Structure formats: C-alpha cells, structure tokens
Amino acid sequence: MEKNATNGKKNILALLLVLSMIITMPTIVFISSALGGGIAACSDISPTSINASSNYVGVINALPVIYVSTEAMNVIQITFGLQFTQPFYATDTNGDGIVDTFIDPNHLLTLVRFVNISGNASFLLSTGNDMVPEFFWDTNANKTVLLTFISVLLTETWIDPEAQEILIVADVEKSGWVYIKIIDPYPPDKYPKYTLTITTTNDRIISSNMIWRENGNICILDDPSVQYILTYKYTILPPVFNPPDGTIIHIAKPTITITFFEETSLTIATFENNNILDQLTTMDQKTFIFTPTSDLVDETSTLNLTVQDTKGNTLTSTSTYTISIAKKPTGEIPWLIITLIAIILLIVIILVILRRRLII
Known part of the structure; x- marks a missing residue:
C-alpha cells in the first residue's frame, strides 16, 4: 500500500516536472516507461535514445512569440501619447514559423491587417478603433514605422x-x-x-x-x-446611361438611352423587375433605347441590362431612378379659392353701399 502511494507521488512529481518543462522548452518529448511506469520528459531526444523499453507518446512544439522591443514601443507611446503597461506581441498560430496573429493586452491598438513587407512579417496598426493604420510593426526587425494616411x-x-x-x-x-x-x-x-x-x-x-x-x-x-x-x-466597358444613375424622373414615359463602347448583344433586360428585352431598340448594337409602354408611377425603379460581346464575355449593368410624377388636378371644386373670392366680393359690395350712403 505504501509502495503504491510512493509510486503515485513520484508520478505526480514527474507530471509537474513535465508541465514546467512545457512552458520553458521549445520542444518537449513525452516518454512513458514500460518498465518503471513513470513519465520522463526531455528535449533533443534522438531516435536511438528511445529504446524498446520506452513508448513514444508525442511531441509538442511551442509556437514562437515575438514581443515588441522597448525602443519600438517607446516610439508609439511618445508619438501618440499612449501608455502601455505590457508589451504587445505576435504569435504563430499555424505552425509555419511565421508570426501571423497580433495581440495587444493593453487594448489600445487595433489590428488593421497583416502584411508581408519584403519577406518581413508586419502588422498595420491603428491607435484608435478605426481601420486607418498610423504605423506598422515589422516583427523581423522589431521596429515600428510611422505612416501617413x-x-x-x-x-x-x-x-x-x-x-x-x-x-x-x-x-x-x-x-x-x-x-x-x-x-x-x-x-x-x-x-x-x-x-x-x-x-x-x-x-x-x-x-x-x-x-x-x-x-x-x-x-x-x-x-x-x-x-x-x-x-x-477589362472585358466589356460599362455603358453610359442617359439619364444617369440616381436621376429623379418627373415624366410618365421617359426615354432612357444606354450606350456601350463596342458592339454587344442584349441577353437580359428588366425594368421594375419586368422583362423589357423586346422593348429596347438599337441600330448599331452599341446604343440601346428604352421607352416604357405604360405610364410610370411614383417609386424607385432599377433598369438592369446584361450584354455579351463577340468573345463571349458578359457584363451586367444597372441604373436606378426615382420616379416622381407631378400630380394632375383632380377636378374637385376648389372651395377655398371660391370662399376667398366670395369674401372679397362681399367686402367690395359693402364698400360700394357705404359710399353711396355717404354721397346721399
């Protein structure tokens, strides 16, 4: 019983030793001894050193971590008035030996993007919450370089x-x-x-x-x-719409002209999600003209065209219009105007009567 307890304590101590070595060693090899029942851990073990009495379990490679240099960090602190309590750093998350993940434990910097500059792994960084970088950190040279936006x-x-x-x-x-x-x-x-x-x-x-x-x-x-x-x-240049995209149209049946820079064939044409392919006319396969067959109503409408050139390339172009038709008179009696005219006439009549009485 005491022997088992002693062996258990040894195993626990050995396990603690392994865990401590994981933190400090770049490469850790775990070996389970078939004879002694204990666990050993060591680095730089060659295949010949693992004999038949040991079972190979696995290898853990500690991923590289690069901390910003004091000089590089001071440049950013002085330039932008920041105060770092801990250095920011970069790690390699995919095991290819190149740092690719940026971490700022101070939460003062925003990563804009990773970039490879002449073979040097670098990070574009912002000192605010926006995506406009103010400097980049070259992790290979471990220096920060200020940027002008x-x-x-x-x-x-x-x-x-x-x-x-x-x-x-x-x-x-x-x-x-x-x-x-x-x-x-x-x-x-x-x-x-x-x-x-x-x-x-x-x-x-x-x-x-x-x-x-x-x-x-x-x-x-x-x-x-x-x-x-x-x-x-390019393959096909975008066309010119007349009226241009975003125009407010005030007439019920506008004429819209679409001009391409080369001969094309229309394959799809829609307006207000309705098929209008047979409503467009052209004389040269470059300029296409569209006039609605029925009056438009107040709404936002999109003209959508897909064309194909002689090489089989396709291009889809759109132009959106706001339809705002002037309201026509409804034919109702304008009672307000009639009332105003009646009041004016009444005042005139009263003035005429008063004048006659004064003359008499």
Whole structure:
C-alpha cells in the first residue's frame, strides 16, 4: 500500500516536472516507461535514445512569440501619447514559423491587417478603433514605422480599346511610408473579370501583397513615390446611361438611352423587375433605347441590362431612378379659392353701399 502511494507521488512529481518543462522548452518529448511506469520528459531526444523499453507518446512544439522591443514601443507611446503597461506581441498560430496573429493586452491598438513587407512579417496598426493604420510593426526587425494616411483623387483616365485597358493616374505628394486610399472605379464585386495592376512612373510594380480592394476603395501601402498608374484589364466597358444613375424622373414615359463602347448583344433586360428585352431598340448594337409602354408611377425603379460581346464575355449593368410624377388636378371644386373670392366680393359690395350712403 505504501509502495503504491510512493509510486503515485513520484508520478505526480514527474507530471509537474513535465508541465514546467512545457512552458520553458521549445520542444518537449513525452516518454512513458514500460518498465518503471513513470513519465520522463526531455528535449533533443534522438531516435536511438528511445529504446524498446520506452513508448513514444508525442511531441509538442511551442509556437514562437515575438514581443515588441522597448525602443519600438517607446516610439508609439511618445508619438501618440499612449501608455502601455505590457508589451504587445505576435504569435504563430499555424505552425509555419511565421508570426501571423497580433495581440495587444493593453487594448489600445487595433489590428488593421497583416502584411508581408519584403519577406518581413508586419502588422498595420491603428491607435484608435478605426481601420486607418498610423504605423506598422515589422516583427523581423522589431521596429515600428510611422505612416501617413492620404486619400487620393484620380486625375486622368485613358482607355485603350485595342489592348482593352483602362489607365488611371493618381498623383500623391508624400514622403516616407504612406497608406493610400483611392476610390475604386471598377470594384471586383461589380467587375469580377477585370484585373488591376498598379505601377509607378519609374515602372515599379506595386506588389499585390501591398494592395487591398474592399468597400469600394483601393488601399496601398508603399514607400515614397509621387505618381501611381492604375491599369485595369477589362472585358466589356460599362455603358453610359442617359439619364444617369440616381436621376429623379418627373415624366410618365421617359426615354432612357444606354450606350456601350463596342458592339454587344442584349441577353437580359428588366425594368421594375419586368422583362423589357423586346422593348429596347438599337441600330448599331452599341446604343440601346428604352421607352416604357405604360405610364410610370411614383417609386424607385432599377433598369438592369446584361450584354455579351463577340468573345463571349458578359457584363451586367444597372441604373436606378426615382420616379416622381407631378400630380394632375383632380377636378374637385376648389372651395377655398371660391370662399376667398366670395369674401372679397362681399367686402367690395359693402364698400360700394357705404359710399353711396355717404354721397346721399
């Protein structure tokens, strides 16, 4: 009985030793001894050291953790007036040896996104609750780099129908690393077959790892360059609607013109969810004209067209209109106006009578 109790205590002590070694050792190997019934734990065990009297149970690899350096953390504290009680850090959650998860135990920083910068695992971080980064933390160099946020307007646009390319220029005045936001004129959810390449004036191609397209915007992380060229490789260019999308229409039977830049064939056409394919007319397969056959009523209506080009590419385009028809007179007697006229006439009659009495 005492022997069993002693063995039990030994097993518990051995287990506690194993647990303590899990915390401190990068690699832990568990071995269950078939002879002694105890548990041993050690690191760097070679296959030859595990003999027939031992049963191999498993290996646990402690995932790497990188804590921000004091210098890098101080830069952020001084620049943004923050006070960290604990260092923020990054861990590797998938075991590939690259940190990919950011943790701030102070809850002062917001992770915008992970980015690989020239092979260095980095995190774009915000000091607020928004998704606009103010700096990035390079975990390999363990340094923080401040960012300038710039919202850029597109300046010039060229269309090359032969190459089927749209070239758009965005000018930026900047120095140092920047996080740039540009409105995406051809977002991937609406134009899934379009491809986008971004270059600089010195023909440097911005890596796709440094470009994000979301919520109708293009976000770019880059070091100094003053001009960016956005090149969209398209299939079918979106048409021009006249009246344009969002117009308020005040007539019951408006004429809507849809103009494409190349010959296309209509495959689907709906208005107010009604099929109008046979109501559109065209003379050249580029310009299509639609006039409703019946009067429209007050509501929001969407014109939806799907076309196909000679190569089999398709494009769906929509334009939404607010219908607000002027109200016609109902034919009811305008009693208010009649009453006002009657009152005026009565006053005039009274004045005339009083004047005559004064004359008499």
